[in-house]
Amino acid sequence: xxxxxxxxxxxxxxxxxxxxxxxxxxxxxxxxxxxxxxxxxxxxxxxxxxxxxxxxxxxxxxxxxxxxxxxxxxxxxxxxxxxxxxxxxxxxxxxxxxxxxxxxxxxxxxxxxxxxxxxxxxxxxxxxxxxxxxxxxxxxxxxxxxxxxxxxxxxxxxxxxxxxxxxxxxxxxxxxxxxxxxxxxxxxxxxxxxxxxxxxxxxxxxxxxxxxxxxxxxxxxxxxx
Numbered sequence: 001x002x003x004x005x006x007x008x009x010x011x012x013x014x015x016x017x018x019x020x021x022x023x024x025x026x027x028x029x030x031x032x033x034x035x036x037x038x039x040x041x042x043x044x045x046x047x048x049x050x051x052x053x054x055x056x057x058x059x060x061x062x063x064x065x066x067x068x069x070x071x072x073x074x075x076x077x078x079x080x081x082x083x084x085x086x087x088x089x090x091x092x093x094x095x096x097x098x099x100x101x102x103x104x105x106x107x108x109x110x111x112x113x114x115x116x117x118x119x120x121x122x123x124x125x126x127x128x129x130x131x132x133x134x135x136x137x138x139x140x141x142x143x144x145x146x147x148x149x150x151x152x153x154x155x156x157x158x159x160x161x162x163x164x165x166x167x168x169x170x171x172x173x174x175x176x177x178x179x180x181x182x183x184x185x186x187x188x189x190x191x192x193x194x195x196x197x198x199x200x201x202x203x204x205x206x207x208x209x210x211x212x213x214x215x216x217x218x219x220x221x222x223x224x225x
Contacts, residue, residue, distance in 0.1 A: 004207070010067020011204025017060025018198025022191060024054035029187035042109035051102040058095040061197055062088065068200045072154035080148035087141030093134040135174055142167035142193060155203050162196035165189075 027050045032041060041047055069076075069084040076084075146163030149155050169189035176185065 006067050007071060007204040007207070010064045010070075011201040011206075013060050013064030014068060014201030015064075015198050015205065016201075017057045017062075017064055018194045018196075018201055019057070020053050021057030021061060022194035022198065024050050024057055025187055025190040025194060027053065033183055037105075039109035039113040042106050047106065048102075051098060055095070055098045055102055057194070058091055058098055061091050062095060064201060065091070065197070067204060068155075068197075071204060072149070072152045075152035075154055076148040077152075079144055080152060083141050083144030083146070083148050085141070086137045087145055090134045090137030090139075090141050093137065097134060135170065138193065139167050139170040139174075142170065142196075146196075155200055159196050159199045159203070162192045162199070166193035166196065 027046075031046050031050065037047065065084070065088050069080070069088075072080060142163045146160045146167060149160035149163065150157060166189050169185045169192065173185045173189055
């Protein structure tokens with residue numbers, strides 16, 4: 001009963017977080033397609049709404065993601081553990097970057113627009129900490145967890161496929177020039193990731209056909225009771 005309650009609560013939080021983050025990334029893709037906001041855009045209500053949605057969504061994902069790992073931990077093995085850890089850390093760092101975008105950037109846009117080089121990308125140290133690190137963690141985590149989900153078969157197959165798509169598109173987004181194709185792939189990568197996480201949350205709420213208790217590891221061949 002305790003496990004079922006954990007899965008339902010985690011699933012509800014993860015589902016809401018994934019949908020909020022998906023809505024925020026979609027809204028930002030339409031309002032700020034070049035991912036290079038001007039000081040005027042940073043001070044707008046549209047920016048505030050999009051960033052609040054993203055902040056809330058990522059926070060809920062961080063809180064609800066633990067239950068999704070517990071659900072398939074026994075079958076996902078080390079690959080699932082590493083993938084889940086990297087993805088969780090990536091979302092956690094992205095949440096920190098969201099706080100900067102929500103609070104510091106609009107403040108600087110009003111008082112010191114020149115302190116926002118390249119439309120708000122920030123100094124090199126900030127790029128390494130808030131952009132490069134989450135990108136690496138989210139990309140690798142999505143790929144590893146996607147493979148683990150396909151192998152464990154606890155969550156729907158399409159969840160694993162979406163995570164793989166998110167990881168591949170994320171890598172292509174970083175490799176390709178920031179303008180052109182990269183601007184299209186970036187929101188698609190985010191959308192695939194957040195949709196996969198929301199789907200995982202829905203699966204936890206609905207429950208699989210078998211028991212919701214964590215799956216035990218398979219005994220070695222030849223052992224008898």
